[in-house]
Amino acid sequence: MRFASMEYVKKMQEVLNSDEQHRRAAKGETDSYLLVLDPEPDKGVAERHIVGYSMVDGEVTEAWTGQRKTTFVLSAPYGVWVSILEGRLGPIAAMTTRRLKIRGNLLKLLSGSDSTLRMVELLRTIPTEFEGEYASVKLGQEAG
Amino acid sequence: METMKAAVFHGQGDLRVEERPVPEPGPGEALLRIKYCGICGSDLEAYRYGLYEPGIVIGHEIAAEVAAVGPGVAGLAPGDRVTSNDIVPCGECRYCRTGRVSICDAVTMPGVTCDGGFAEYMTVAARALYRLPDGVSDLQAALTDPSSNALHxxxxxxxxxxxxxxxxxxxxxxxxxxxxxxxxxxxxxxxxxxxxxxxxxxxxxxxxxxxxxxxxxxxxxxxxxxxxxxxxxxxxxxxxxxxxxxxxxxxxxxxxxxxxxxxxxxxxxxxxxxxxxxxxxRGTYASYDEYGLALDLMAQGRWRTEPLVSAVIPLEQIVAEGFEVLLQPGAAAAKILVRP
Missing domain, CATH: 3.40.50.720 (NAD(P)-binding Rossmann-like Domain)
Known part of the structure; x- marks a missing residue:
């Protein structure tokens, strides 16, 4: 399915909520997140994509596309997100090196790093189609 | 004894319009006849949380006319249109001496630490007064204090x-x-x-x-x-x-x-x-030197205050039409002026 589509975020919600390890790691997290994938026209990604989700005590209660008010905003060029999903760039390193721009309380976000790491592992299991120069990247294997 | 109406603070959520003696200007002071006094956010906080000493007349955003001057006051005369700085600094502490007057160690604040302007008359140190330039209306001048704070x-x-x-x-x-x-x-x-x-x-x-x-x-x-x-x-x-x-x-x-x-x-x-x-x-608290700047900008027509005035109300309605209106959640009103 296409990365950051409505179908993708619904799948993301399903995958996160059905994983006991993620539920355990995210327990106590009640926040909302907006993930902004900025365009890279020179790499064939013409438009910005925005997805979001809200979490109540570790359970994803809603996932959507488009902007709305959230506790955190994480933004980066499309390719940075692809690198994170590929495993070439760690999500925590992406935050602390500012390749992933964080708006919201960074320390609070980093304190939930276990759930973030597990989330990325789980997202790698979703068969995902990327745009432009990233179309050759293939995801969809089992999480460990 | 001549009396006047004044809004007296009696504690949390308790502001009453009462008869009070018209104060006498002491040495270095002027007696002001209040034209307008604006309700400040700090007045609202004081009212809501009981932050001031009970018994004082609150209000510090004033436009007034000099009614009389006390002994030793030069350069001011009855009839002069003025506004007052809400800070009367000690002038001697390290902050006053280094120009950080708004954090003076021994400040006096009319309407906060002593009687202020939600009244027909108030006394204030003459050195805290600014004569209003021609072309600045009393209504504009009542917003000198918040203007000065914004500039600060x-x-x-x-x-x-x-x-x-x-x-x-x-x-x-x-x-x-x-x-x-x-x-x-x-x-x-x-x-x-x-x-x-x-x-x-x-x-x-x-x-x-x-x-x-x-x-x-x-x-x-x-x-x-x-x-x-x-x-x-x-x-x-x-x-x-x-x-x-x-x-x-x-x-x-x-x-x-x-x-x-x-x-x-x-x-x-x-x-x-x-x-x-x-x-x-960087914290910012009140202001001092910016009073003169605010008045000068108003006089030049480079500083607008009128759009902010949502209502002018009589002193008797200060609670019902002033404080209670501004304290409503999501209040749309910007500045409410009280006219004694």
Missing amino acids: AVNRSGLRLGDRVLVIGAGPIGLLIVQAALLAGARRVFVAEMNETRRCLAREMGASEVINPEVDNLDLAVADLTEDQGADVVFCASGSPGAMASTFTLVRKGGVVVPVGICEQPVAADFLSLVMNELDY
Whole structure:
């Protein structure tokens, strides 16, 4: 399915909520997140994509596309997100090196790093189609 | 003994209009006949939380006429139109001697620490008075204090020509900061405000973009308006802890945040962003030297205050039509003036 589509975020919600390890790691997290994938026209990604989700005590209660008010905003060029999903760039390193721009309380976000790491592992299991120069990247294997 | 009507503070949520003796001006003081006195956000906080000593007449945003002067006062005469600085500094402490008068160690504040202007008359140290320039109306002059405070906030920020500014909260001080920031050379001023009436006022005062943070994601909106950098200077003129907490990531790396509103609740401070992004947080409190500047700008027609005046009410209605209106959640009114 296409990365950051409505179908993708619904799948993301399903995958996160059905994983006991993620539920355990995210327990106590009640926040909302907006993930902004900025365009890279020179790499064939013409438009910005925005997805979001809200979490109540570790359970994803809603996932959507488009902007709305959230506790955190994480933004980066499309390719940075692809690198994170590929495993070439760690999500925590992406935050602390500012390749992933964080708006919201960074320390609070980093304190939930276990759930973030597990989330990325789980997202790698979703068969995902990327745009432009990233179309050759293939995801969809089992999480460990 | 001649008496007058005055709004006397009796504690939390208890402000009464009572008969009081007309005060006598002491040495170095002037007796003022009050024309207008504005209700300040700090008056509202005092009323809500009981912050002042019971028994004082509150109110410090005044426009008045000199009624009489006490012994030793030169250069002022009955009939002179004036406004008063809300700070009467000691003039001797290290802060006064180094020009940081608003943080004087032994300050007197009419309407806060001694009787003020929600009354027909008040006395004040003559050295705190400014004669109103020609062309400045009494109504305009009643907003000298908040104007001066807004100018002081911008002076404290160190705002530079071409900076992009975000003002969170479009109450009277936030709206005046919009104007002050533009005068100081801001390239663009963005305003975040939930109330529609205040958003309209923000546009009228010169804001280039007005954001409703209940509808739009403020972080994203500011990122889009600043090429993903964040604002150079953020003024938080809101008392909301959430709004104050958001400043840590709305400002650009190396930027300046000026907290103007007072949060009664603790704020979740993002010290990691503060350290990593080398942010400057600069408090601002009241003002002093900017009174003369505010009056001069008004006299030149370069400073607008009239759009902020939502209502002029009689002293007898100060609670029902003033304090209670402004304390309603989501109040749209900006400045309410009391005319004794």
